[in-house]
Amino acid sequence: xxxVKQNSPSLSVQEGRxxxxxxxxTNSMFDYFLWYKKYPAEGPTFxxxxxxxxxxxxxxxxxxxxxxxxxxxSLHIVPSQPGDSxxxxxxxxxxxxxxxxxxxxxTRLFVKA
Amino acid sequence: xxxxxxxxxHLITATGQRVTLRCSPRSGDLSVYWYQQSLDQGLxxxxxxxxxxxxxxxxxxxxxxxxxxxxxHSELNLSSxxxxxxxLYFCASSVISAGANVLxxxxxxxxxxx
Numbered sequence: 001x002x003x004v005k006q007n008s009p010s011l012s013v014q015e016g017r018x019x020x021x022x023x024x025x026t027n028s029m030f031d032y033f034l035w036y037k038k039y040p041a042e043g044p045t046f047x048x049x050x051x052x053x054x055x056x057x058x059x060x061x062x063x064x065x066x067x068x069x070x071x072x073x074s075l076h077i078v079p080s081q082p083g084d085s086x087x088x089x090x091x092x093x094x095x096x097x098x099x100x101x102x103x104x105x106x107t108r109l110f111v112k113a
Numbered sequence: 114x115x116x117x118x119x120x121x122x123h124l125i126t127a128t129g130q131r132v133t134l135r136c137s138p139r140s141g142d143l144s145v146y147w148y149q150q151s152l153d154q155g156l157x158x159x160x161x162x163x164x165x166x167x168x169x170x171x172x173x174x175x176x177x178x179x180x181x182x183x184x185x186h187s188e189l190n191l192s193s194x195x196x197x198x199x200x201l202y203f204c205a206s207s208v209i210s211a212g213a214n215v216l217x218x219x220x221x222x223x224x225x226x227x
Contacts, residue, residue: 006155032213043115043203043218044156051212089156093214100169101146101216105155 003027004092006104013111019077021107023090026071031094035064035075038087038106047088048075080111116140119204119219127227131192134222136204138185143206144168145187146216147179150201162187191224199226 005024013019025033031052036044050057050064050073057064063076077084090104116139126132138145147159158171162181173179176194181187191198201223205216 004155034213034215036216041220043117043205043220044216045115045218046210046215049211049213049215100158100161100171101214102158103148103156 002104004090004102004104006090006107008107009105010108010110013080013109015082015111015113016079019075019080019084019109019111021075021077021088021090021109023073023075023104024071025073025092027092028068028071029094030092032092033064033066033073034091034093034101035062036089036091036103037084038089044089052094077109080109082111082113085109085111115217115219117204117206117217117219119202119222121222122220123223123225125225125227126194128194128196130194130226131190132194132224134189134191134202134204134224136187136189136219138187138204138206139208139217142208142217143185145181145185146205146207147173147187147189148203148205148218150203150221151197152200156203159189194226196226199224 034049035047038044066073087106087108089106093101118137120135143164146161148156159173161169179189201221203221205218
């Protein structure tokens with residue numbers, strides 16, 4: 001049962017443009033949603049989070065939007081930079097799952113110079 | 114350096130064998146999480162320990178077991194290994210940040226079963 005889904009395996013964007021990564025979830029009880037970034041040969045690193053009671057959270061070039069009615073969230077990166085090329089994982093936690101964090105399959109972002 | 118230490122970085126073994134992966138969480142963190150990432154797949158939650166006790170369990174096979182020791186390091190034991198067990202195994206510890214349970218991952222242990 002995939003509770004967190006990232007339907008786009010990859011995304012290619014030109015440097016300076018906006019990158020939009022999407023994520024859908026099925027469990028309406030999740031309390032928090034998080035994005036992690038992963039470079040090759042490294043573990044995932046935390047990027048940004050959003051509480052289920054908010055619809056937007058911004059941190060520098062990164063903004064996460066949450067649409068609870070659609071059970072959908074997205075990560076916007078503006079402007080995109082070549083160093084942003086990585087795999088991005090959407091994750092969710094809380095609710096009946098407690099501190100267990102469920103991850104999506106990831107989206108590989110390529111930012112072309 | 115995330116502060117979460119995993120050993121070994123790479124491990125090659127044969128089917129039917131048994132291996133142990135080791136993790137030390139960041140200093141002061143009481144939780145340890147184990148995740149498996151198979152080829153081109155997401156991170157599958159295996160198990161969580163908090164201060165030595167099992168807190169949550171995911172899709173962990175019966176051939177796999179884990180424990181957290183009094184010094185808070187954790188070991189993941191994988192036995193009767195199969196080809197499909199080849200994967201990256203990540204350990205993480207956590208901290209609460211703005212209410213969210215934020216995981217800090219180690220660099221992973223890459224297991225290859227031949």
